[in-house]
Amino acid sequence: MAVIEDVRPLGAELERSYEVYVRGRLTFRVGRIVYVAFSADERLMGFAFPKEERAALVRGEPQAFRLPPPSDLGFSWVLADLAALDPVEARALVVDAWRFVVPRRGRVPTTCSTPEAGADDGSLRLQPGG
Template sequence: MVTVADVRALTRTLPRTSEHLIRDRVKFRVGAIVYVAFSRDETTMGSATRRRNEPRWSPPSRSCSSCPARRTCASTGSAATSTGSTTTG
């Protein structure tokens, strides 16, 4: 049976891997991508891989999706600036 100590020893040898305790769960990640996580009681381990047809990461859109033509956001009533961010007013 694999333990957190076993995984910790292996991940120390991997470049750019960091260990985090998030909501009482031990998680190992590279950047923002969590690739191994343990349950709170450390009895269950989950791992993740990129799905075959899943697109790679792309930067978020700079404009509000609900209001590209109107230049104001319907949900907040804010006016959008030329960069796509919103201002109140």
């Protein structure tokens, strides 16, 4: 089970990233772009994720991931239940979300997660890797 403190240090460690509280909720940003945000009760973590891949992610692990509310479907965003993630996976999702929004040019390489090799069930369960 992951908790907010498992991923919070990344807000300061990743290049160009910083944390901000918006309406009492912790968010991580690159510039003005939010790439991770937590619910007020800190049970859900929203994170940047390609729109074209999110249905497969949610379908593969509905206990861990869900689509954002209808008002946010236009954004590249997915929600995760932190209780369904382990801390390593939660950190990998934060790094992947950061990589999704940070400009590629001038980016310092970061060890990031990759989809599990051989996952043929449509699951995009992430794991640490290079």
